[in-house]
Amino acid sequence: MTSTASTVERAFRAALYEDNDAGLDTGASLLAADPAADAELARRGEEFVAAAWRRGWQPADVVRLVRRELDEVHLSLVAGLVRAQSGRDRPRGRRWAAQLEALPEPAVRAGDRFSHATAVLELYRLLLRLPALEVLEEPRRDPGPGASRMLNRIRALLAKAEATGYPEEAEALSAKAQELMARHSVDEALLAAGAPAPDAPGACRIGVEPPYEQAKAVLLDAVATANHCRAVWNEALGFSTVVGFEADLEAVELLHASLLVQATHAMTKAEAAQRAGGRKRTKTFRQSFLAAYAHRVGDRLAAVAGTQVTEDLLPVLATRETAVAGRLEHMFPETTTTRLRGVSDAAGWTEGARAADQAQVRARPRLDRPSDLSRPRPA
Known part of the structure; x- marks a missing residue:
């Protein structure tokens, strides 16, 4: 073992396998005193990143968790590691490439060597302890120019809506x-039904960030359901896994992001009016607003989607629905449901429902109870 590798190994033994500050300080001191170990330290970090991919994680998942659990300096470090590792990685598909493009820009290293080494070891601790996730494979079929034109039209409409x-x-x-x-x-x-080897359903993960993450997960579930997909929420790690065919997954990603922006705009406006009237229960108002918005929007989206379905299409769509359900059960053999909590503000519910009902589509959506959310069953 070379001296630089020995330094890194001793630092790792002190800092990564015991969760205490003393070990972290010892490891950081060893690394700070040996600049020649920097390259080996970076190489080992890339190995930890590659190991995360083998455990089912993707770049956006790692960035999301680092942002939740650590600080900006760690976010910059992990972005640099992921970029460096991607240069030696195999091609992984369009969605993966988009996640790489969206990585935060790595900042110039600041602070002394001890502070930098401490941040690196804190990040490595997190990477080493990532649990296994469901592996997501992207479809191989090129969506073609027609699909791209349609998605561009959809993006333009949603940009105007926002x-x-x-x-x-x-x-x-x-x-x-x-x-x-x-x-x-x-x-x-229809295209897939007539092809010799129809595409299988795939899956993607979409972040569900606090605050009010339960209501946001309900909104994502509603958008997924309206677009022939199924969603399973992982509250602990801050995302939902959406299962469906690729065209539908793209629709869910686009529409969910746009509706979150629109819901936030509408909620801010409604909340300002409530405050002008002397109300101060901001948290319960927002939670109830978003819950009602999600529920009513789901009904409206389903009604709109239903206008495109004719009787001759039902067998094709039923076959795809069965395929999606099968993929979901394979990925998540056991799930549980969670009842939405904190929906107790009548004014928030009323304003949220009104915001979702501004433009009626066919029949008026009915008001039901808040939705249940599918979640992986704890081990």
Whole structure:
């Protein structure tokens, strides 16, 4: 063993396998005193990143967890490691490449060598302890220029919905985007049904960030259901896994992100009016607002999607629904449900439902109880 490798091994033995500050200080002191060990330390970090991929993690998942658990300096470090490792990694698909492009920019190393080594070891501790996740494989089929044009139209509609200051216009634009998504999904289903080897359903993870993550997970579940997908929420790690066919997964990613922006705009406006009237229960108002918004939007999206389905398409869609359910059960053999908590503010619920109902689509959606969320059953 070379002296640099020996330094790294001794630092790791002190800092990574015991969760205490004394060991962390010892390991950081060893690394700070041996600049020649820097390259080996970085190489081992890339190995930890590659091991995370083998355990089912993806770049966005790691970044999300580091952002939740550690600090900006660790975020910069992990972005640098992921970029360096990706240069030696195999091609992994369009969604993976997009996650690499979205990585935070690594900052120039600041502070003394001891502080830097401490941050590196803290990051490595986290990477070593990542639990195994379900492995997500991307489809191999190229979506083609037609799909790209449709998705660009959908993105343009949602961008207008986010930018407008008029709730009625935002809801109408979102409804039109959902209609295009549903039409695109039907076209993809027919194409796959006529192909010699139809695509299998895939999966993606979408972050569900605090605060009010339960209500946000309900919104994602509603968007997924309306687009022929299924969602399973992992509260501890801050994401939902969405299972479905690729065209539908893209629709869910686009629409969920846009609706979160729109919901936040509408909630801020409604909350300001409530405060002007003397109300101060901000947290319960927001939780109830988002819960109602998610529930009513789900009904509206489902109604819009249903306008694209005719009787002759039902067998094709039923076959795909069975395939999605099978993939979900294979990935998550045991799930449990969680009842949405904290929905106790009547004004928040009323305002959230009103925001979702600004543009009526066909029949008026009914008001049911808050939705259950599917979650992996704890081991």
